[in-house]
Amino acid sequence: MISTRPARTGAAQRLATLAETALGGPLPVRLRTWDGTEYGPSDGPVIVVRSRRALRRLLWQPGELGLAQAYVTGEVDIEGDLADGLRAMWSAAREHGLRPPRLTLGDRARAAGTAARLGAVGLPLAPPASQARLRGALHTxxxxxxxxxxxxxxxxxxxxxxxxxxxxxxxxxxxxxxxxxxxxxxxxxxxxxxxxxxxxxxxxxxxxxxxxxxxxxxxxxxxxxxxxxxxxxxxxxxxxxxxxxxxxxxxxxxxxxxxxxxxxxxxxxxxxxxxxxxxxxxxxxxxxxxxxxxxxxxxxxxxxxxxxxxxxxxxxxxxxxxxxxxxxxxxxxxxxxxxxxxxxxxxxxxxxxxxxxxxxxxxxxxxxxxxxxxxxxxxxxxxxxxxxxxxxxxxxxxxxxxxxxxxxxxxxxxxxxxxxxxxxxxxxxxxxxxxx
Incomplete structure (x- = not known):
């Protein structure tokens, strides 16, 4: 697979660098970001990041939950068939043996710096209204x-x-x-x-x-x-x-x-x-x-x-x-x-x-x-x-x-x-x- 880089360093390339650090391997999808730039394999599914708010969610809630929050609010989408996109992502993760490494303080600092340059720094966003909010001891x-x-x-x-x-x-x-x-x-x-x-x-x-x-x-x-x-x-x-x-x-x-x-x-x-x-x-x-x-x-x-x-x-x-x-x-x-x-x-x-x-x-x-x-x-x-x-x-x-x-x-x-x-x-x- 060939990675196509934009002529300038846009949000897509900056985010891809962060994602590859978090994944511990090559990005299995193509990114398209709110500034119109793209980065990643040309034959892979396309993840569309529509808003800086998505990055802000992931900074405060990294991993599956942050991605889910961004998806249900429409801040992130998968272009085309969602099942095909998820299937391709998981297949690539298995093929390359991608396992998120333990992020160091330096990794986290670089992520925060990238977010600041992209204008995505701020207080945590409220969870979407559809997210459960339970109180009390478990299984009362x-x-x-x-x-x-x-x-x-x-x-x-x-x-x-x-x-x-x-x-x-x-x-x-x-x-x-x-x-x-x-x-x-x-x-x-x-x-x-x-x-x-x-x-x-x-x-x-x-x-x-x-x-x-x-x-x-x-x-x-x-x-x-x-x-x-x-x-x-x-x-x-x-x-x-x-x-x-x-x-x-x-x-x-x-x-x-x-x-x-x-x-x-x-x-x-x-x-x-x-x-x-x-x-x-x-x-x-x-x-x-x-x-x-x-x-x-x-x-x-x-x-x-x-x-x-x-x-x-x-x-x-x-x-x-x-x-x-x-x-x-x-x-x-x-x-x-x-x-x-x-x-x-x-x-x-x-x-x-x-x-x-x-x-x-x-x-x-x-x-x-x-x-x-x-x-x-x-x-x-x-x-x-x-x-x-x-x-x-x-x-x-x-x-x-x-x-x-x-x-x-x-x-x-x-x-x-x-x-x-x-x-x-x-x-x-x-x-x-x-x-x-």
């Missing part, structure tokens, strides 16, 4: 409610625009590659698969912890005639599920409760499901969470956990995700979750990876976001829409490149004598999912 009930509200109470109207008619906000199950097999079909296949794994029958008592907008609760009540307790911390979600219960005439089968999982009383449920809720529990709190799952399900009852996983180096998903999407979240390697479930007294009988299913699920959401961009901007504002564009693009690539995973983990509370009554060859779980 009050803070957890605020964290959940930040993401899930954005507005039901927004999620209706983004999601399909099932209102399922979790990984679908793409049981067919046919062009006519839609995102809604994949979600229904996922809901059916969960109900089969949980062995639901008419009258089964199902506890749905973190029920979202009620896709599983409503499906289990309608198709399997189960008696469901749907639990969520998000008030907007609870209101939506209650409305759907009334519209579908399911008042005698679905009870919607807006509460913390730690406040769930009783027990003896035939089945417990928690679909992509465990990421919000917290690392230190997860053993107590698995103990709660064991307490709530009856002997021979089944527990299904669908949950995202990540390596130990980035358990929270990164600075952007933690600040804008899922504050205080924690993801662990799959094996650690299995160990914690078994330590609680549950026997894990089936683990199924859905990682590549999530690539397709997120792609469907992203297509909808772009197709309905003007309407979504009108509803939530451009800054929040850009947060979601970055979130869905980055998340899809994380699953594509195996930096994140998602799995369905089925476990059972064995009887005192050891029986589990889980079928040895559960082929019926998958039969006809593509025909729903």
């Amino acid at each position: 009930k009050l803070r957890d409610r605020a964290a959940i509200s930040h993401h899930y109470d954005l507005s039901n109207a927004f999620y209706r625009m983004l999601l399909d008619e099932t209102m399922a906000y979790s990984c679908g199950y793409w049981a067919s590659d046919a062009a006519e097999f839609t995102s809604a079909d994949a979600q229904r296949a996922k809901l059916e698969l969960i109900c089969r794994k949980l062995a639901l029958v008419p009258g089964s008592r199902l506890l749905d912890i973190g029920c979202g907008w009620g896709s599983l609760s409503l499906y289990a009540a309608e198709r399997y005639k189960a008696r469901v307790t749907a639990v969520t911390l998000a008030r907007e979600q609870a209101a939506h599920v209650r409305e759907q219960v009334r519209e579908r005439g399911l008042e005698d089968r679905v009870d919607v409760v807006c509460q913390d999982y730690r406040d769930i009383a009783g027990g003896g449920y035939d089945a417990v499901a928690t679909i992509e809720m465990g990421e919000h529990v917290g690392d230190a709190e997860y053993p107590a969470f698995t103990d709660t799952l064991h307490r709530l399900v009856r002997p021979l009852g089944r527990v299904l956990v669908q949950q995202m996983s990540r390596g130990a180096t980035a358990p929270g998903g990164g600075a952007f995700i933690e600040a804008y999407i899922a504050p205080d979240m924690h993801m662990r390697p799959l094996g650690e979750t299995v160990e914690l479930l078994e330590r609680a007294g549950l026997e894990v009988s089936s683990v199924e990876s859905l990682r590549e299913h999530y690539v397709r699920t997120v792609a469907a959401w992203h297509r909808t976001l772009e197709e309905r961009w003007s309407g979504i901007v009108g509803l939530v504002g451009e800054e929040t829409a850009r947060v979601w564009r970055l979130y869905l693009t980055g998340g899809g690539l994380a699953f594509e490149e195996r930096r994140m995973g998602v799995d369905q983990i089925l476990s059972v509370r064995p009887a005192a004598t050891g029986q589990s009554e889980v079928p040895a060859t559960p082929e019926d779980w998958y039969r006809g999912l593509d025909q729903l």
